Amino acid sequence: xxxxxxxxxxxxxxxxxxxxxxxxxxxxxxxxxxxxxxxxxxxxxxxxxxxxxxxxxxxxxxxxxxxxxxxxxxxxxxxxxxxxxxxxxxxxxxxxxxxxxxxxxxxxxxxxxxxxxxxxxxxxxxxxxxxxxxxxxxxxxxxxxxxxxxxxxxxxxxxxxxxxxxxxxxxxxxxxxxxxxxxxxxxxxxxxxxxxxxxxxxxxxxxxxxxxxxxxxxxxxxxxxxxxxxxxxxxxxxxxxxxxxxxxxxxxxxxxxxxxxxxxxxxxxxxxxxxxxxxxxxxxxxxxxxxxxxxxxxxxxxxxxxxxxxxxxxxxxxxxxxxxxxxxxxxxxxxxxxxxxxxxxxxxxxxxxxxxxxxxxxxxxxxxxxxxxxxxxxxxxxxxxxxxxxxxxxxxxxxxxxxxxxxxxxxxxxxxxxxxxxxxxxxxxxxxxxxxxxxxxxxxxxxxxxxxxxxxxxxxxxxxxxxxxxxxxxxxxxxxxxxxxxxxxxxxxxxxxxxxxxxxxxxxxxxxxxxxxxxxxxxxxxxxxxxxxxxxxxxxxxx
Numbered sequence: 001x002x003x004x005x006x007x008x009x010x011x012x013x014x015x016x017x018x019x020x021x022x023x024x025x026x027x028x029x030x031x032x033x034x035x036x037x038x039x040x041x042x043x044x045x046x047x048x049x050x051x052x053x054x055x056x057x058x059x060x061x062x063x064x065x066x067x068x069x070x071x072x073x074x075x076x077x078x079x080x081x082x083x084x085x086x087x088x089x090x091x092x093x094x095x096x097x098x099x100x101x102x103x104x105x106x107x108x109x110x111x112x113x114x115x116x117x118x119x120x121x122x123x124x125x126x127x128x129x130x131x132x133x134x135x136x137x138x139x140x141x142x143x144x145x146x147x148x149x150x151x152x153x154x155x156x157x158x159x160x161x162x163x164x165x166x167x168x169x170x171x172x173x174x175x176x177x178x179x180x181x182x183x184x185x186x187x188x189x190x191x192x193x194x195x196x197x198x199x200x201x202x203x204x205x206x207x208x209x210x211x212x213x214x215x216x217x218x219x220x221x222x223x224x225x226x227x228x229x230x231x232x233x234x235x236x237x238x239x240x241x242x243x244x245x246x247x248x249x250x251x252x253x254x255x256x257x258x259x260x261x262x263x264x265x266x267x268x269x270x271x272x273x274x275x276x277x278x279x280x281x282x283x284x285x286x287x288x289x290x291x292x293x294x295x296x297x298x299x300x301x302x303x304x305x306x307x308x309x310x311x312x313x314x315x316x317x318x319x320x321x322x323x324x325x326x327x328x329x330x331x332x333x334x335x336x337x338x339x340x341x342x343x344x345x346x347x348x349x350x351x352x353x354x355x356x357x358x359x360x361x362x363x364x365x366x367x368x369x370x371x372x373x374x375x376x377x378x379x380x381x382x383x384x385x386x387x388x389x390x391x392x393x394x395x396x397x398x399x400x401x402x403x404x405x406x407x408x409x410x411x412x413x414x415x416x417x418x419x420x421x422x423x424x425x426x427x428x429x430x431x432x433x434x435x436x437x438x439x440x441x442x443x444x445x446x447x448x449x450x451x452x453x454x455x456x457x458x459x460x461x462x463x464x465x466x467x468x469x470x471x472x473x474x475x476x477x478x479x480x481x482x483x484x485x486x487x488x489x490x491x492x493x494x495x496x497x498x499x500x501x502x503x504x505x506x507x508x509x510x511x512x513x514x515x516x517x518x519x520x521x522x523x524x525x526x527x528x529x530x531x532x533x534x535x536x537x538x539x540x541x542x543x
Contacts, residue, residue: 028125035134039107050377053146073239080187081148106150113154128341142328152189182226194313202305243433246494248322303344378531380407388414396457400468439485470506479507514540
């Protein structure tokens with residue numbers, strides 16, 4: 001009788017467990033379908049490319065591989081992403097629609113990679129990854145961008161998966177696949193080096209726990225092969241570091257990085273808590289499922305160590321470079337922490353707890369998704385189209401700041417002469433070396449050609465179109481001027497020099513132009529503040 005009751009109870013629990021697992025699977029499939037719809041929404045809305053994407057396209061479209069290799073120091077990424085992009089451009093074309101379709105395919109690749117990682121690691125579904133990344137509007141825009149982030153994140157997810165599989169089998173093929181994926185990952189994003197190091201360290205910890213020294217040696221070899229593959233880029237990195245000093249942030253600190261990272265999660269306190277608490281939750285749940293050694297289970301140890309060490313290495317990487325970071329820089333660590341959470345919690349936390357997590361997080365995520373995917377990346381394409389017909393060939397167009405000239409050069413097809421502030425010889429890509437050279441020159445000589453062109457244009461009765469925001473000097477007759485860098489108080493701060501350059505050009509216009517009119521766009525809608533440029537036209541001449 002007692003045995004019969006026990007069997008009935010066990011059978012009921014088993015049926016309930018299967019139903020919960022089925023619900024979890026369908027929830028994950030629903031989240032995946034929702035993510036695909038959001039990627040499609042972005043595909044149909046975000047047609048124009050902004051300057052970072054344009055620079056990548058210009059890299060991929062260079063005449064030959066030698067040109068790409070020679071200019072690689074002026075990009076922040078290894079060249080691997082340019083291979084599929086160049087192939088796509090040659091086969092499909094380089095229109096905005098075609099390139100957005102390429103970005104959409106990368107977005108689908110990420111979703112496939114998340115599912116492959118979950119299934120191959122023995123986790124039923126990638127619930128946390130779908131919540132924190134799959135439905136994250138900024139993540140969708142970042143992964144689908146014509147930049148290496150989406151491919152790099154996908155490859156890092158797969159690399160982490162095969163490193164784990166290397167711990168579960170002695171097959172040589174697994175080690176070769178892990179090494180190949182590791183090389184591809186670091187050749188797509190330099191930042192992946194930090195996470196690869198963390199994943200390798202975590203894998204070695206698990207191997208030592210299991211006393212599997214063969215796996216430890218193979219993991220060390222995987223990391224060594226990936227690291228050695230980067231040696232070829234050392235000259236590019238040194239050159240890029242010398243030129244990149246002009247964009248380093250003087251206020252870079254861990255607190256500042258954390259503030260920017262919070263923006264990557266939509267400034268949601270709940271999502272930030274989930275991301276930060278995920279490694280701790282892995283440990284807590286893992287203690288309930290102890291391995292044979294009496295410590296954390298292998299899943300939990302690998303996942304928690306990868307998340308903790310990966311975050312530590314990544315923030316150390318950013319602090320070391322001193323670059324001014326943007327929210328999308330943190331999609332990579334969020335994706336890796338989410339994968340670790342799926343790996344750790346998928347083997348220890350109950351399906352009911354994971355479904356509850358989906359419901360709570362969905363309440364926060366879903367209301368903000370649609371609006372954040374309706375933001376135009378740039379308005380430069382519109383302005384370029386308008387000025388192609390509105391500006392006369394004898395007029396002058398001034399682009400401020402200089403890096404918006406990259407987008408302008410891509411979209412403008414008119415005959416009117418245009419210059420950036422300061423004038424640079426190459427605006428196909430981000431030539432920070434030319435900017436550094438301009439900062440180190442006599443500052444009167446830097447702007448002399450531009451100010452002469454402005455004065456001659458106004459004096460001849462033609463117009464000067466300023467695309468961008470000019471800051472006015474307190475005294476237009478006596479604008480500020482800086483000594484050559486690094487002998488000013490600004491040292492190598494490009495932002496300070498850009499501000500002073502803009503003030504000096506604005507002073508010339510204020511002093512000599514008779515009238516100015518601010519142009520308004522017929523089309524409305526939210527535009528990213530990173531490239532939302534107003535247009536002001538100056539005309540007339542006075543001494």
